[in-house]
Amino acid sequence: MFFYYLDMGWRSIRKTPVLSALMVLAISIGIGITITSLNIYQVMAFNPAAERSDQLHAVQLWSQGPDTWDDYSTIITYQDAMHLRTGAIPRAQAAMFRTGQAIQSDNPDVLPELRSVRVTDSGFFSLFSVPFLHGGAWTEVVDQQPAYEIVIGKAVSQKYFGKVNSVGEVLYLNRKPYQVVGVIDDWNPSPKYYDPTNGSFNDAESLFVPFSLAPVEEFAVWGNTNGWQFEPMVTYGDRLVSEKSWVLFWADLADEQAREDYRAWIQSYIEQQQEMGRFTDTAKADVQLADVAKWLEVNKVLRKDNKILVALSALFLCVCLVNILGLLLTKFLKRAPEVGVRRAIGASRRQIFAQHMVEVTLIGLLGGALGLLWAWGLLHVLTERFHMDDALTRLDATLWFITPSIAMGAALLAGLYPAWVICRTQPSVYLKSQ
Amino acid sequence: MLSMKNISKVYQSELVETHALREFNLQVSEGEFVVVTGPSGSGKTTFLNVAGLLEGFSQGEYLLDGVDVSSVSDNESARIRNEKIGFIFQGFNLIPDLNLAENIEVPLRYRGFDSKERKRRVEQALEQVGLASRLKHLPPQLSGGQQQRVAIARALAGEPRFLLADEPTGNLDSLMARQVMELLENINQAGTTIIMVTHDPELARRAQRNVQIVDGQVCDFTSYQKSRSTTSTTAEPA
Incomplete structure (x- = not known):
């Protein structure tokens, strides 16, 4: 029946090209914007150290004087680096x-x-x-x-x-x-x-x-x-x-023990340096070992506004979905007499529901494909017009596969209620009135 | 074959309670051609909807083919409609975007027949109604009479035990109406039980049995012996 539903869905889309185009457009814009921000977020949030992320540590020292910087510097002095290079841990x-x-x-x-x-x-x-x-x-x-x-x-x-x-x-x-x-x-x-x-x-x-x-x-x-x-x-x-x-x-x-030992070793170095008049902010003088995830956070590689942007674009997608829901409801209810006939001659509610969900999935797929083009175009504009880093605006390969899935999933979500409404059509209401 | 005992159907809104069928009793035997007549609003269509499991009912007992269908699930109703009942409507109710073959095979698809079986049944049904050459035509390309014949072919393709027809000639001129009636008579003679709602007294006279509904009740009964076989007539006026 799937291919029959697919055929019916495609015919329905062709029968109402304007309404269908509006739905495809709405979902594609929502998906395009979401995927664009998601792509940038994904690239920024990627941890390239993978499984070694919690083993690699950047060393940060509170070597500054009191009332100077508010946080650990991400870089250290040459003399401290020369001492750290002698470490055996x-x-x-x-x-x-x-x-x-x-x-x-x-x-x-x-x-x-x-x-x-x-x-x-x-x-x-x-x-x-x-x-x-x-x-x-x-x-x-x-x-x-x-x-x-x-x-x-x-x-x-x-x-x-x-x-x-x-x-x-x-x-x-x-x-x-x-x-x-x-x-x-x-x-x-x-x-x-x-x-x-x-x-x-x-x-x-x-x-x-x-x-x-x-x-x-x-x-x-x-x-x-x-x-x-x-x-x-x-x-x-x-x-x-x-x-x-x-x-x-x-x-x-390698492990927590190594980190503790290393921290203690550096701490004793700091104490030695304090005796020599360095690390004068005695209340705070310390070492911070930042693993890769922490290091990316410290360096604000993934900025908070990126998270907000992803949330906003997801919200925008929701608005698009609400619009699609309305359009689907209109489209499906217009078809109620046909559904009445189908129900009368033997279609179960489940079959009617499935038929309409397949149509919605098809709309989602078309929207997803168009959304990918939007995302690709938007990322291109960000690179060309706003000089964003090329690495950030390269459409991630996985998104070519994930996007249609997101689009179909979103469309299915929007189609649930209209399909549920239409599958509950009372056939007798429409049979006489046709 | 079809037995309704004390069936009541009440439509209830916030302010009004409408009794569409009350204490409705009717029995139809296998192979009968029953015509249901009555004034507008008397409950003819409600009876047909209840008989065809398109609507439930408020009270009573309904046995269809020996099975109590009073409390069957929606899925089960759909299956019974698909396998045992064929519907013919006044407005034909063909799906305009599907060609004749596709229209006829709709119930066959829901029944799960493979494409070979569907093709065989579609061709046979179209042959039966004399439209075998119009396989690929769309409904709007046909006359009203032809569309109704396609609707009959769709109803016949599933080889149902019953045909329920709601004013099947209501939208046709007299010539077309006669042709459709003759077709239904032939189908009945081949063994299919037919219950037909009509306003046309001429058509009513041609049926073996005429059931009249007034105010949701069977109020009169007339039997026309049209064939050699004598059919038991057990409709009981309420």
Whole structure:
């Protein structure tokens, strides 16, 4: 009977094209707006660390003086980072910041270009499960004793060396030769959770150099530098010993015990520093270990207004559904005489109900398809006209499948009452009057 | 075959209570052709609706084909209507968007017949009413008489035990009306029990038995022996 109902539904839609088009349009607009906001929400709320989310922790220290900042800074000082790097509790750890370097190779056909470079430790790659195609990270020795080694992305390798495996080749950063020790596959976590400070949805870097080179090469910081007191910053060395915060620090802590031990270890470090005149806000001086979910929250990757937007768009969809309900009621009641005949010649209420629900589902499906186009168009407008991040406005693949389901589900919800009303048609009322 | 004892049907609104049928008694035997007449508002259509399980009733006992249908569920009523009863209406009540074949197969679909069986029955029914060549026509493309024949074909396709006809010739001219009446007589002669409501005294005279309803009660009874077989006439005026 399903295909019969489908046929009847399609004929009914064709018979009342204006009314049907209005319903499809109403549901498509509701769905389009809901899916647009849901898409943005989903991208923002996505936790790319997956099952490692509660193991990876960003370290935040209350190192500021009293009556300065109201909350933990997301970045720490270089001197604190250098101490944390000596920790033995985490399974992996990495200090990091972003810089920019002019890149070139020996290939004269490829012009030099300015690119973002992540200055970090070898632990970065295991911390964030970065996939290597060839070679690997530099050794832990390099984390202590600076060496001009670099890990690059596949696309960079192809561009500068014309091949994927460029391990052993030399790439120049600000004219300094770096030996390629590893080539990674395409890797672009979204949100860029390991460093959301300069754009939560920016692309991940594809050039990585040792953190130990920072004081040697005096890499400029392409990111935030926070300070809470005046400090003369004449040389790069001044920056390294200052109270300025500009380094991110991540640690892989396996379980609650490791977290407690690590927290205690840092706490004892803070106490030592207090004796040396640092961490002067004694009432609050502490450490905060933010797992990935907390870290995304701290960095306001998913803003509260996004949640409100999703709720509002869902409310708008409800308004659309109420309108559809009214239109369906009109459409179905207009067909009451036909339903009366069907009931008289043997259709049960359940069969009449099913027939109308199939028609409603068909309308929902058409509305969903059109709604997807609306969503696609709206996201395109957000990118083109309002310069929203491309990562946010890319229609998630799962939504291509989920949207028709949502649309059909919404239509079914709206169709329940009209279908229930029509299936309870008293046949005798209409048979004489036809 | 059809036995109604002390059937009452009351329509109740907030202010008014209308007794459409009161103490209604009627028995119809298998193979009878019963014509129901009576003035407007006497309860003829209500009787037909109750007989066809399109409406329930307030009191009494109704046995259809030996089965007490006083308290059957809605689903069961639908099944009985589908399998045992064929309806013919004054306004034909064909579905205008479906062609003749599709109209006729509607009750067959609800009965769960496969497409092969539906096709066979549709062709047979259309053949029976002389419209076999109009399979793909839409109802509005036919005359009133032809539409009523299609409605009869739809009623016949399920091979029902009863045909309930509510003024089937009411919208037809006299020639068409005679043709439809002849068709119904042929169907009756083939063994189908027919109960027909009409205002037309000429048609009423042609039936084997005439039941008159006045104020919701069977008030008179006339039997016309039209065929060789003598049918038991057991309608009891209330």
